[in-house]
Amino acid sequence: MAGRGHPRRARSPWKKSRSRVGVLTEALVLACMVLAVALILRPGADAAHAEVEPARVEAAADRLEGLGRVIDGDTLDVGAVRVRLHGIDAFERGQMCDGPQGSWACGAAATRALKDRAEGRRLICEVLDTDRYGRKVSRCERDGVDVARVLVSEGLALAYRRYSRDYVGEELAAEAGAAGAWSGSFDRPEQWRRRPRSGSAG
Secondary structure, three states: OOOOOOOOOOOOHHHHHHHHHHHHHHHHHHHHHHHHHHHHHOOOHHHHHHHHHHHHHHHHHOEEEEEEEEOOOOEEEEOOEEEEEOOEEEOOOOOOEEEOOEEEOHHHHHHHHHHHHHEOOEEEEEEEEEOOOOOEEEEEEEOOEEHHHHHHHOOOEEEOOOOOOOOHHHHHHHHHOOOHHHHOEOOOHHHHHHOOOOOOOO
């Protein structure tokens, strides 16, 4: 019959569903790509760690912590590192001093005093320098107490004025109180070291 057109086809619900699924899939893929790019461009935990690590290493170079092993009145090992106590000069192991009761082993007393405070004890040391023997010149504490300061206060070490005046006050107080070697007379450790020992050449 003239004028009769073809009947309109009904839109398939399956086709509409597929179209929505396609859009959602494309959107999900796009979101994943954006997230991946963001993760690549953002510095990760390793990068942040790499930025702060040099500061940690530098700080560790100025600090020692470990168990003490005493060599003499002003030298000890802290862990595996040889340390020379900063600012003091202790009487040497074989050194004798003169006291009211006669000669006495002030050097052995200095070594023993440092052992009482540092041997096998955990020490925290601030490294200040390295001497010509490769020892770390350090200020060392045990439980917050400066072990070098104690030795000077007890008259078993002197303030090493050539390198530091940190312990001059303690030395003056020890002298005034006749503590340790200040109860009599003695050679300063550096003078004693310059003297030829029995059996040595020259």
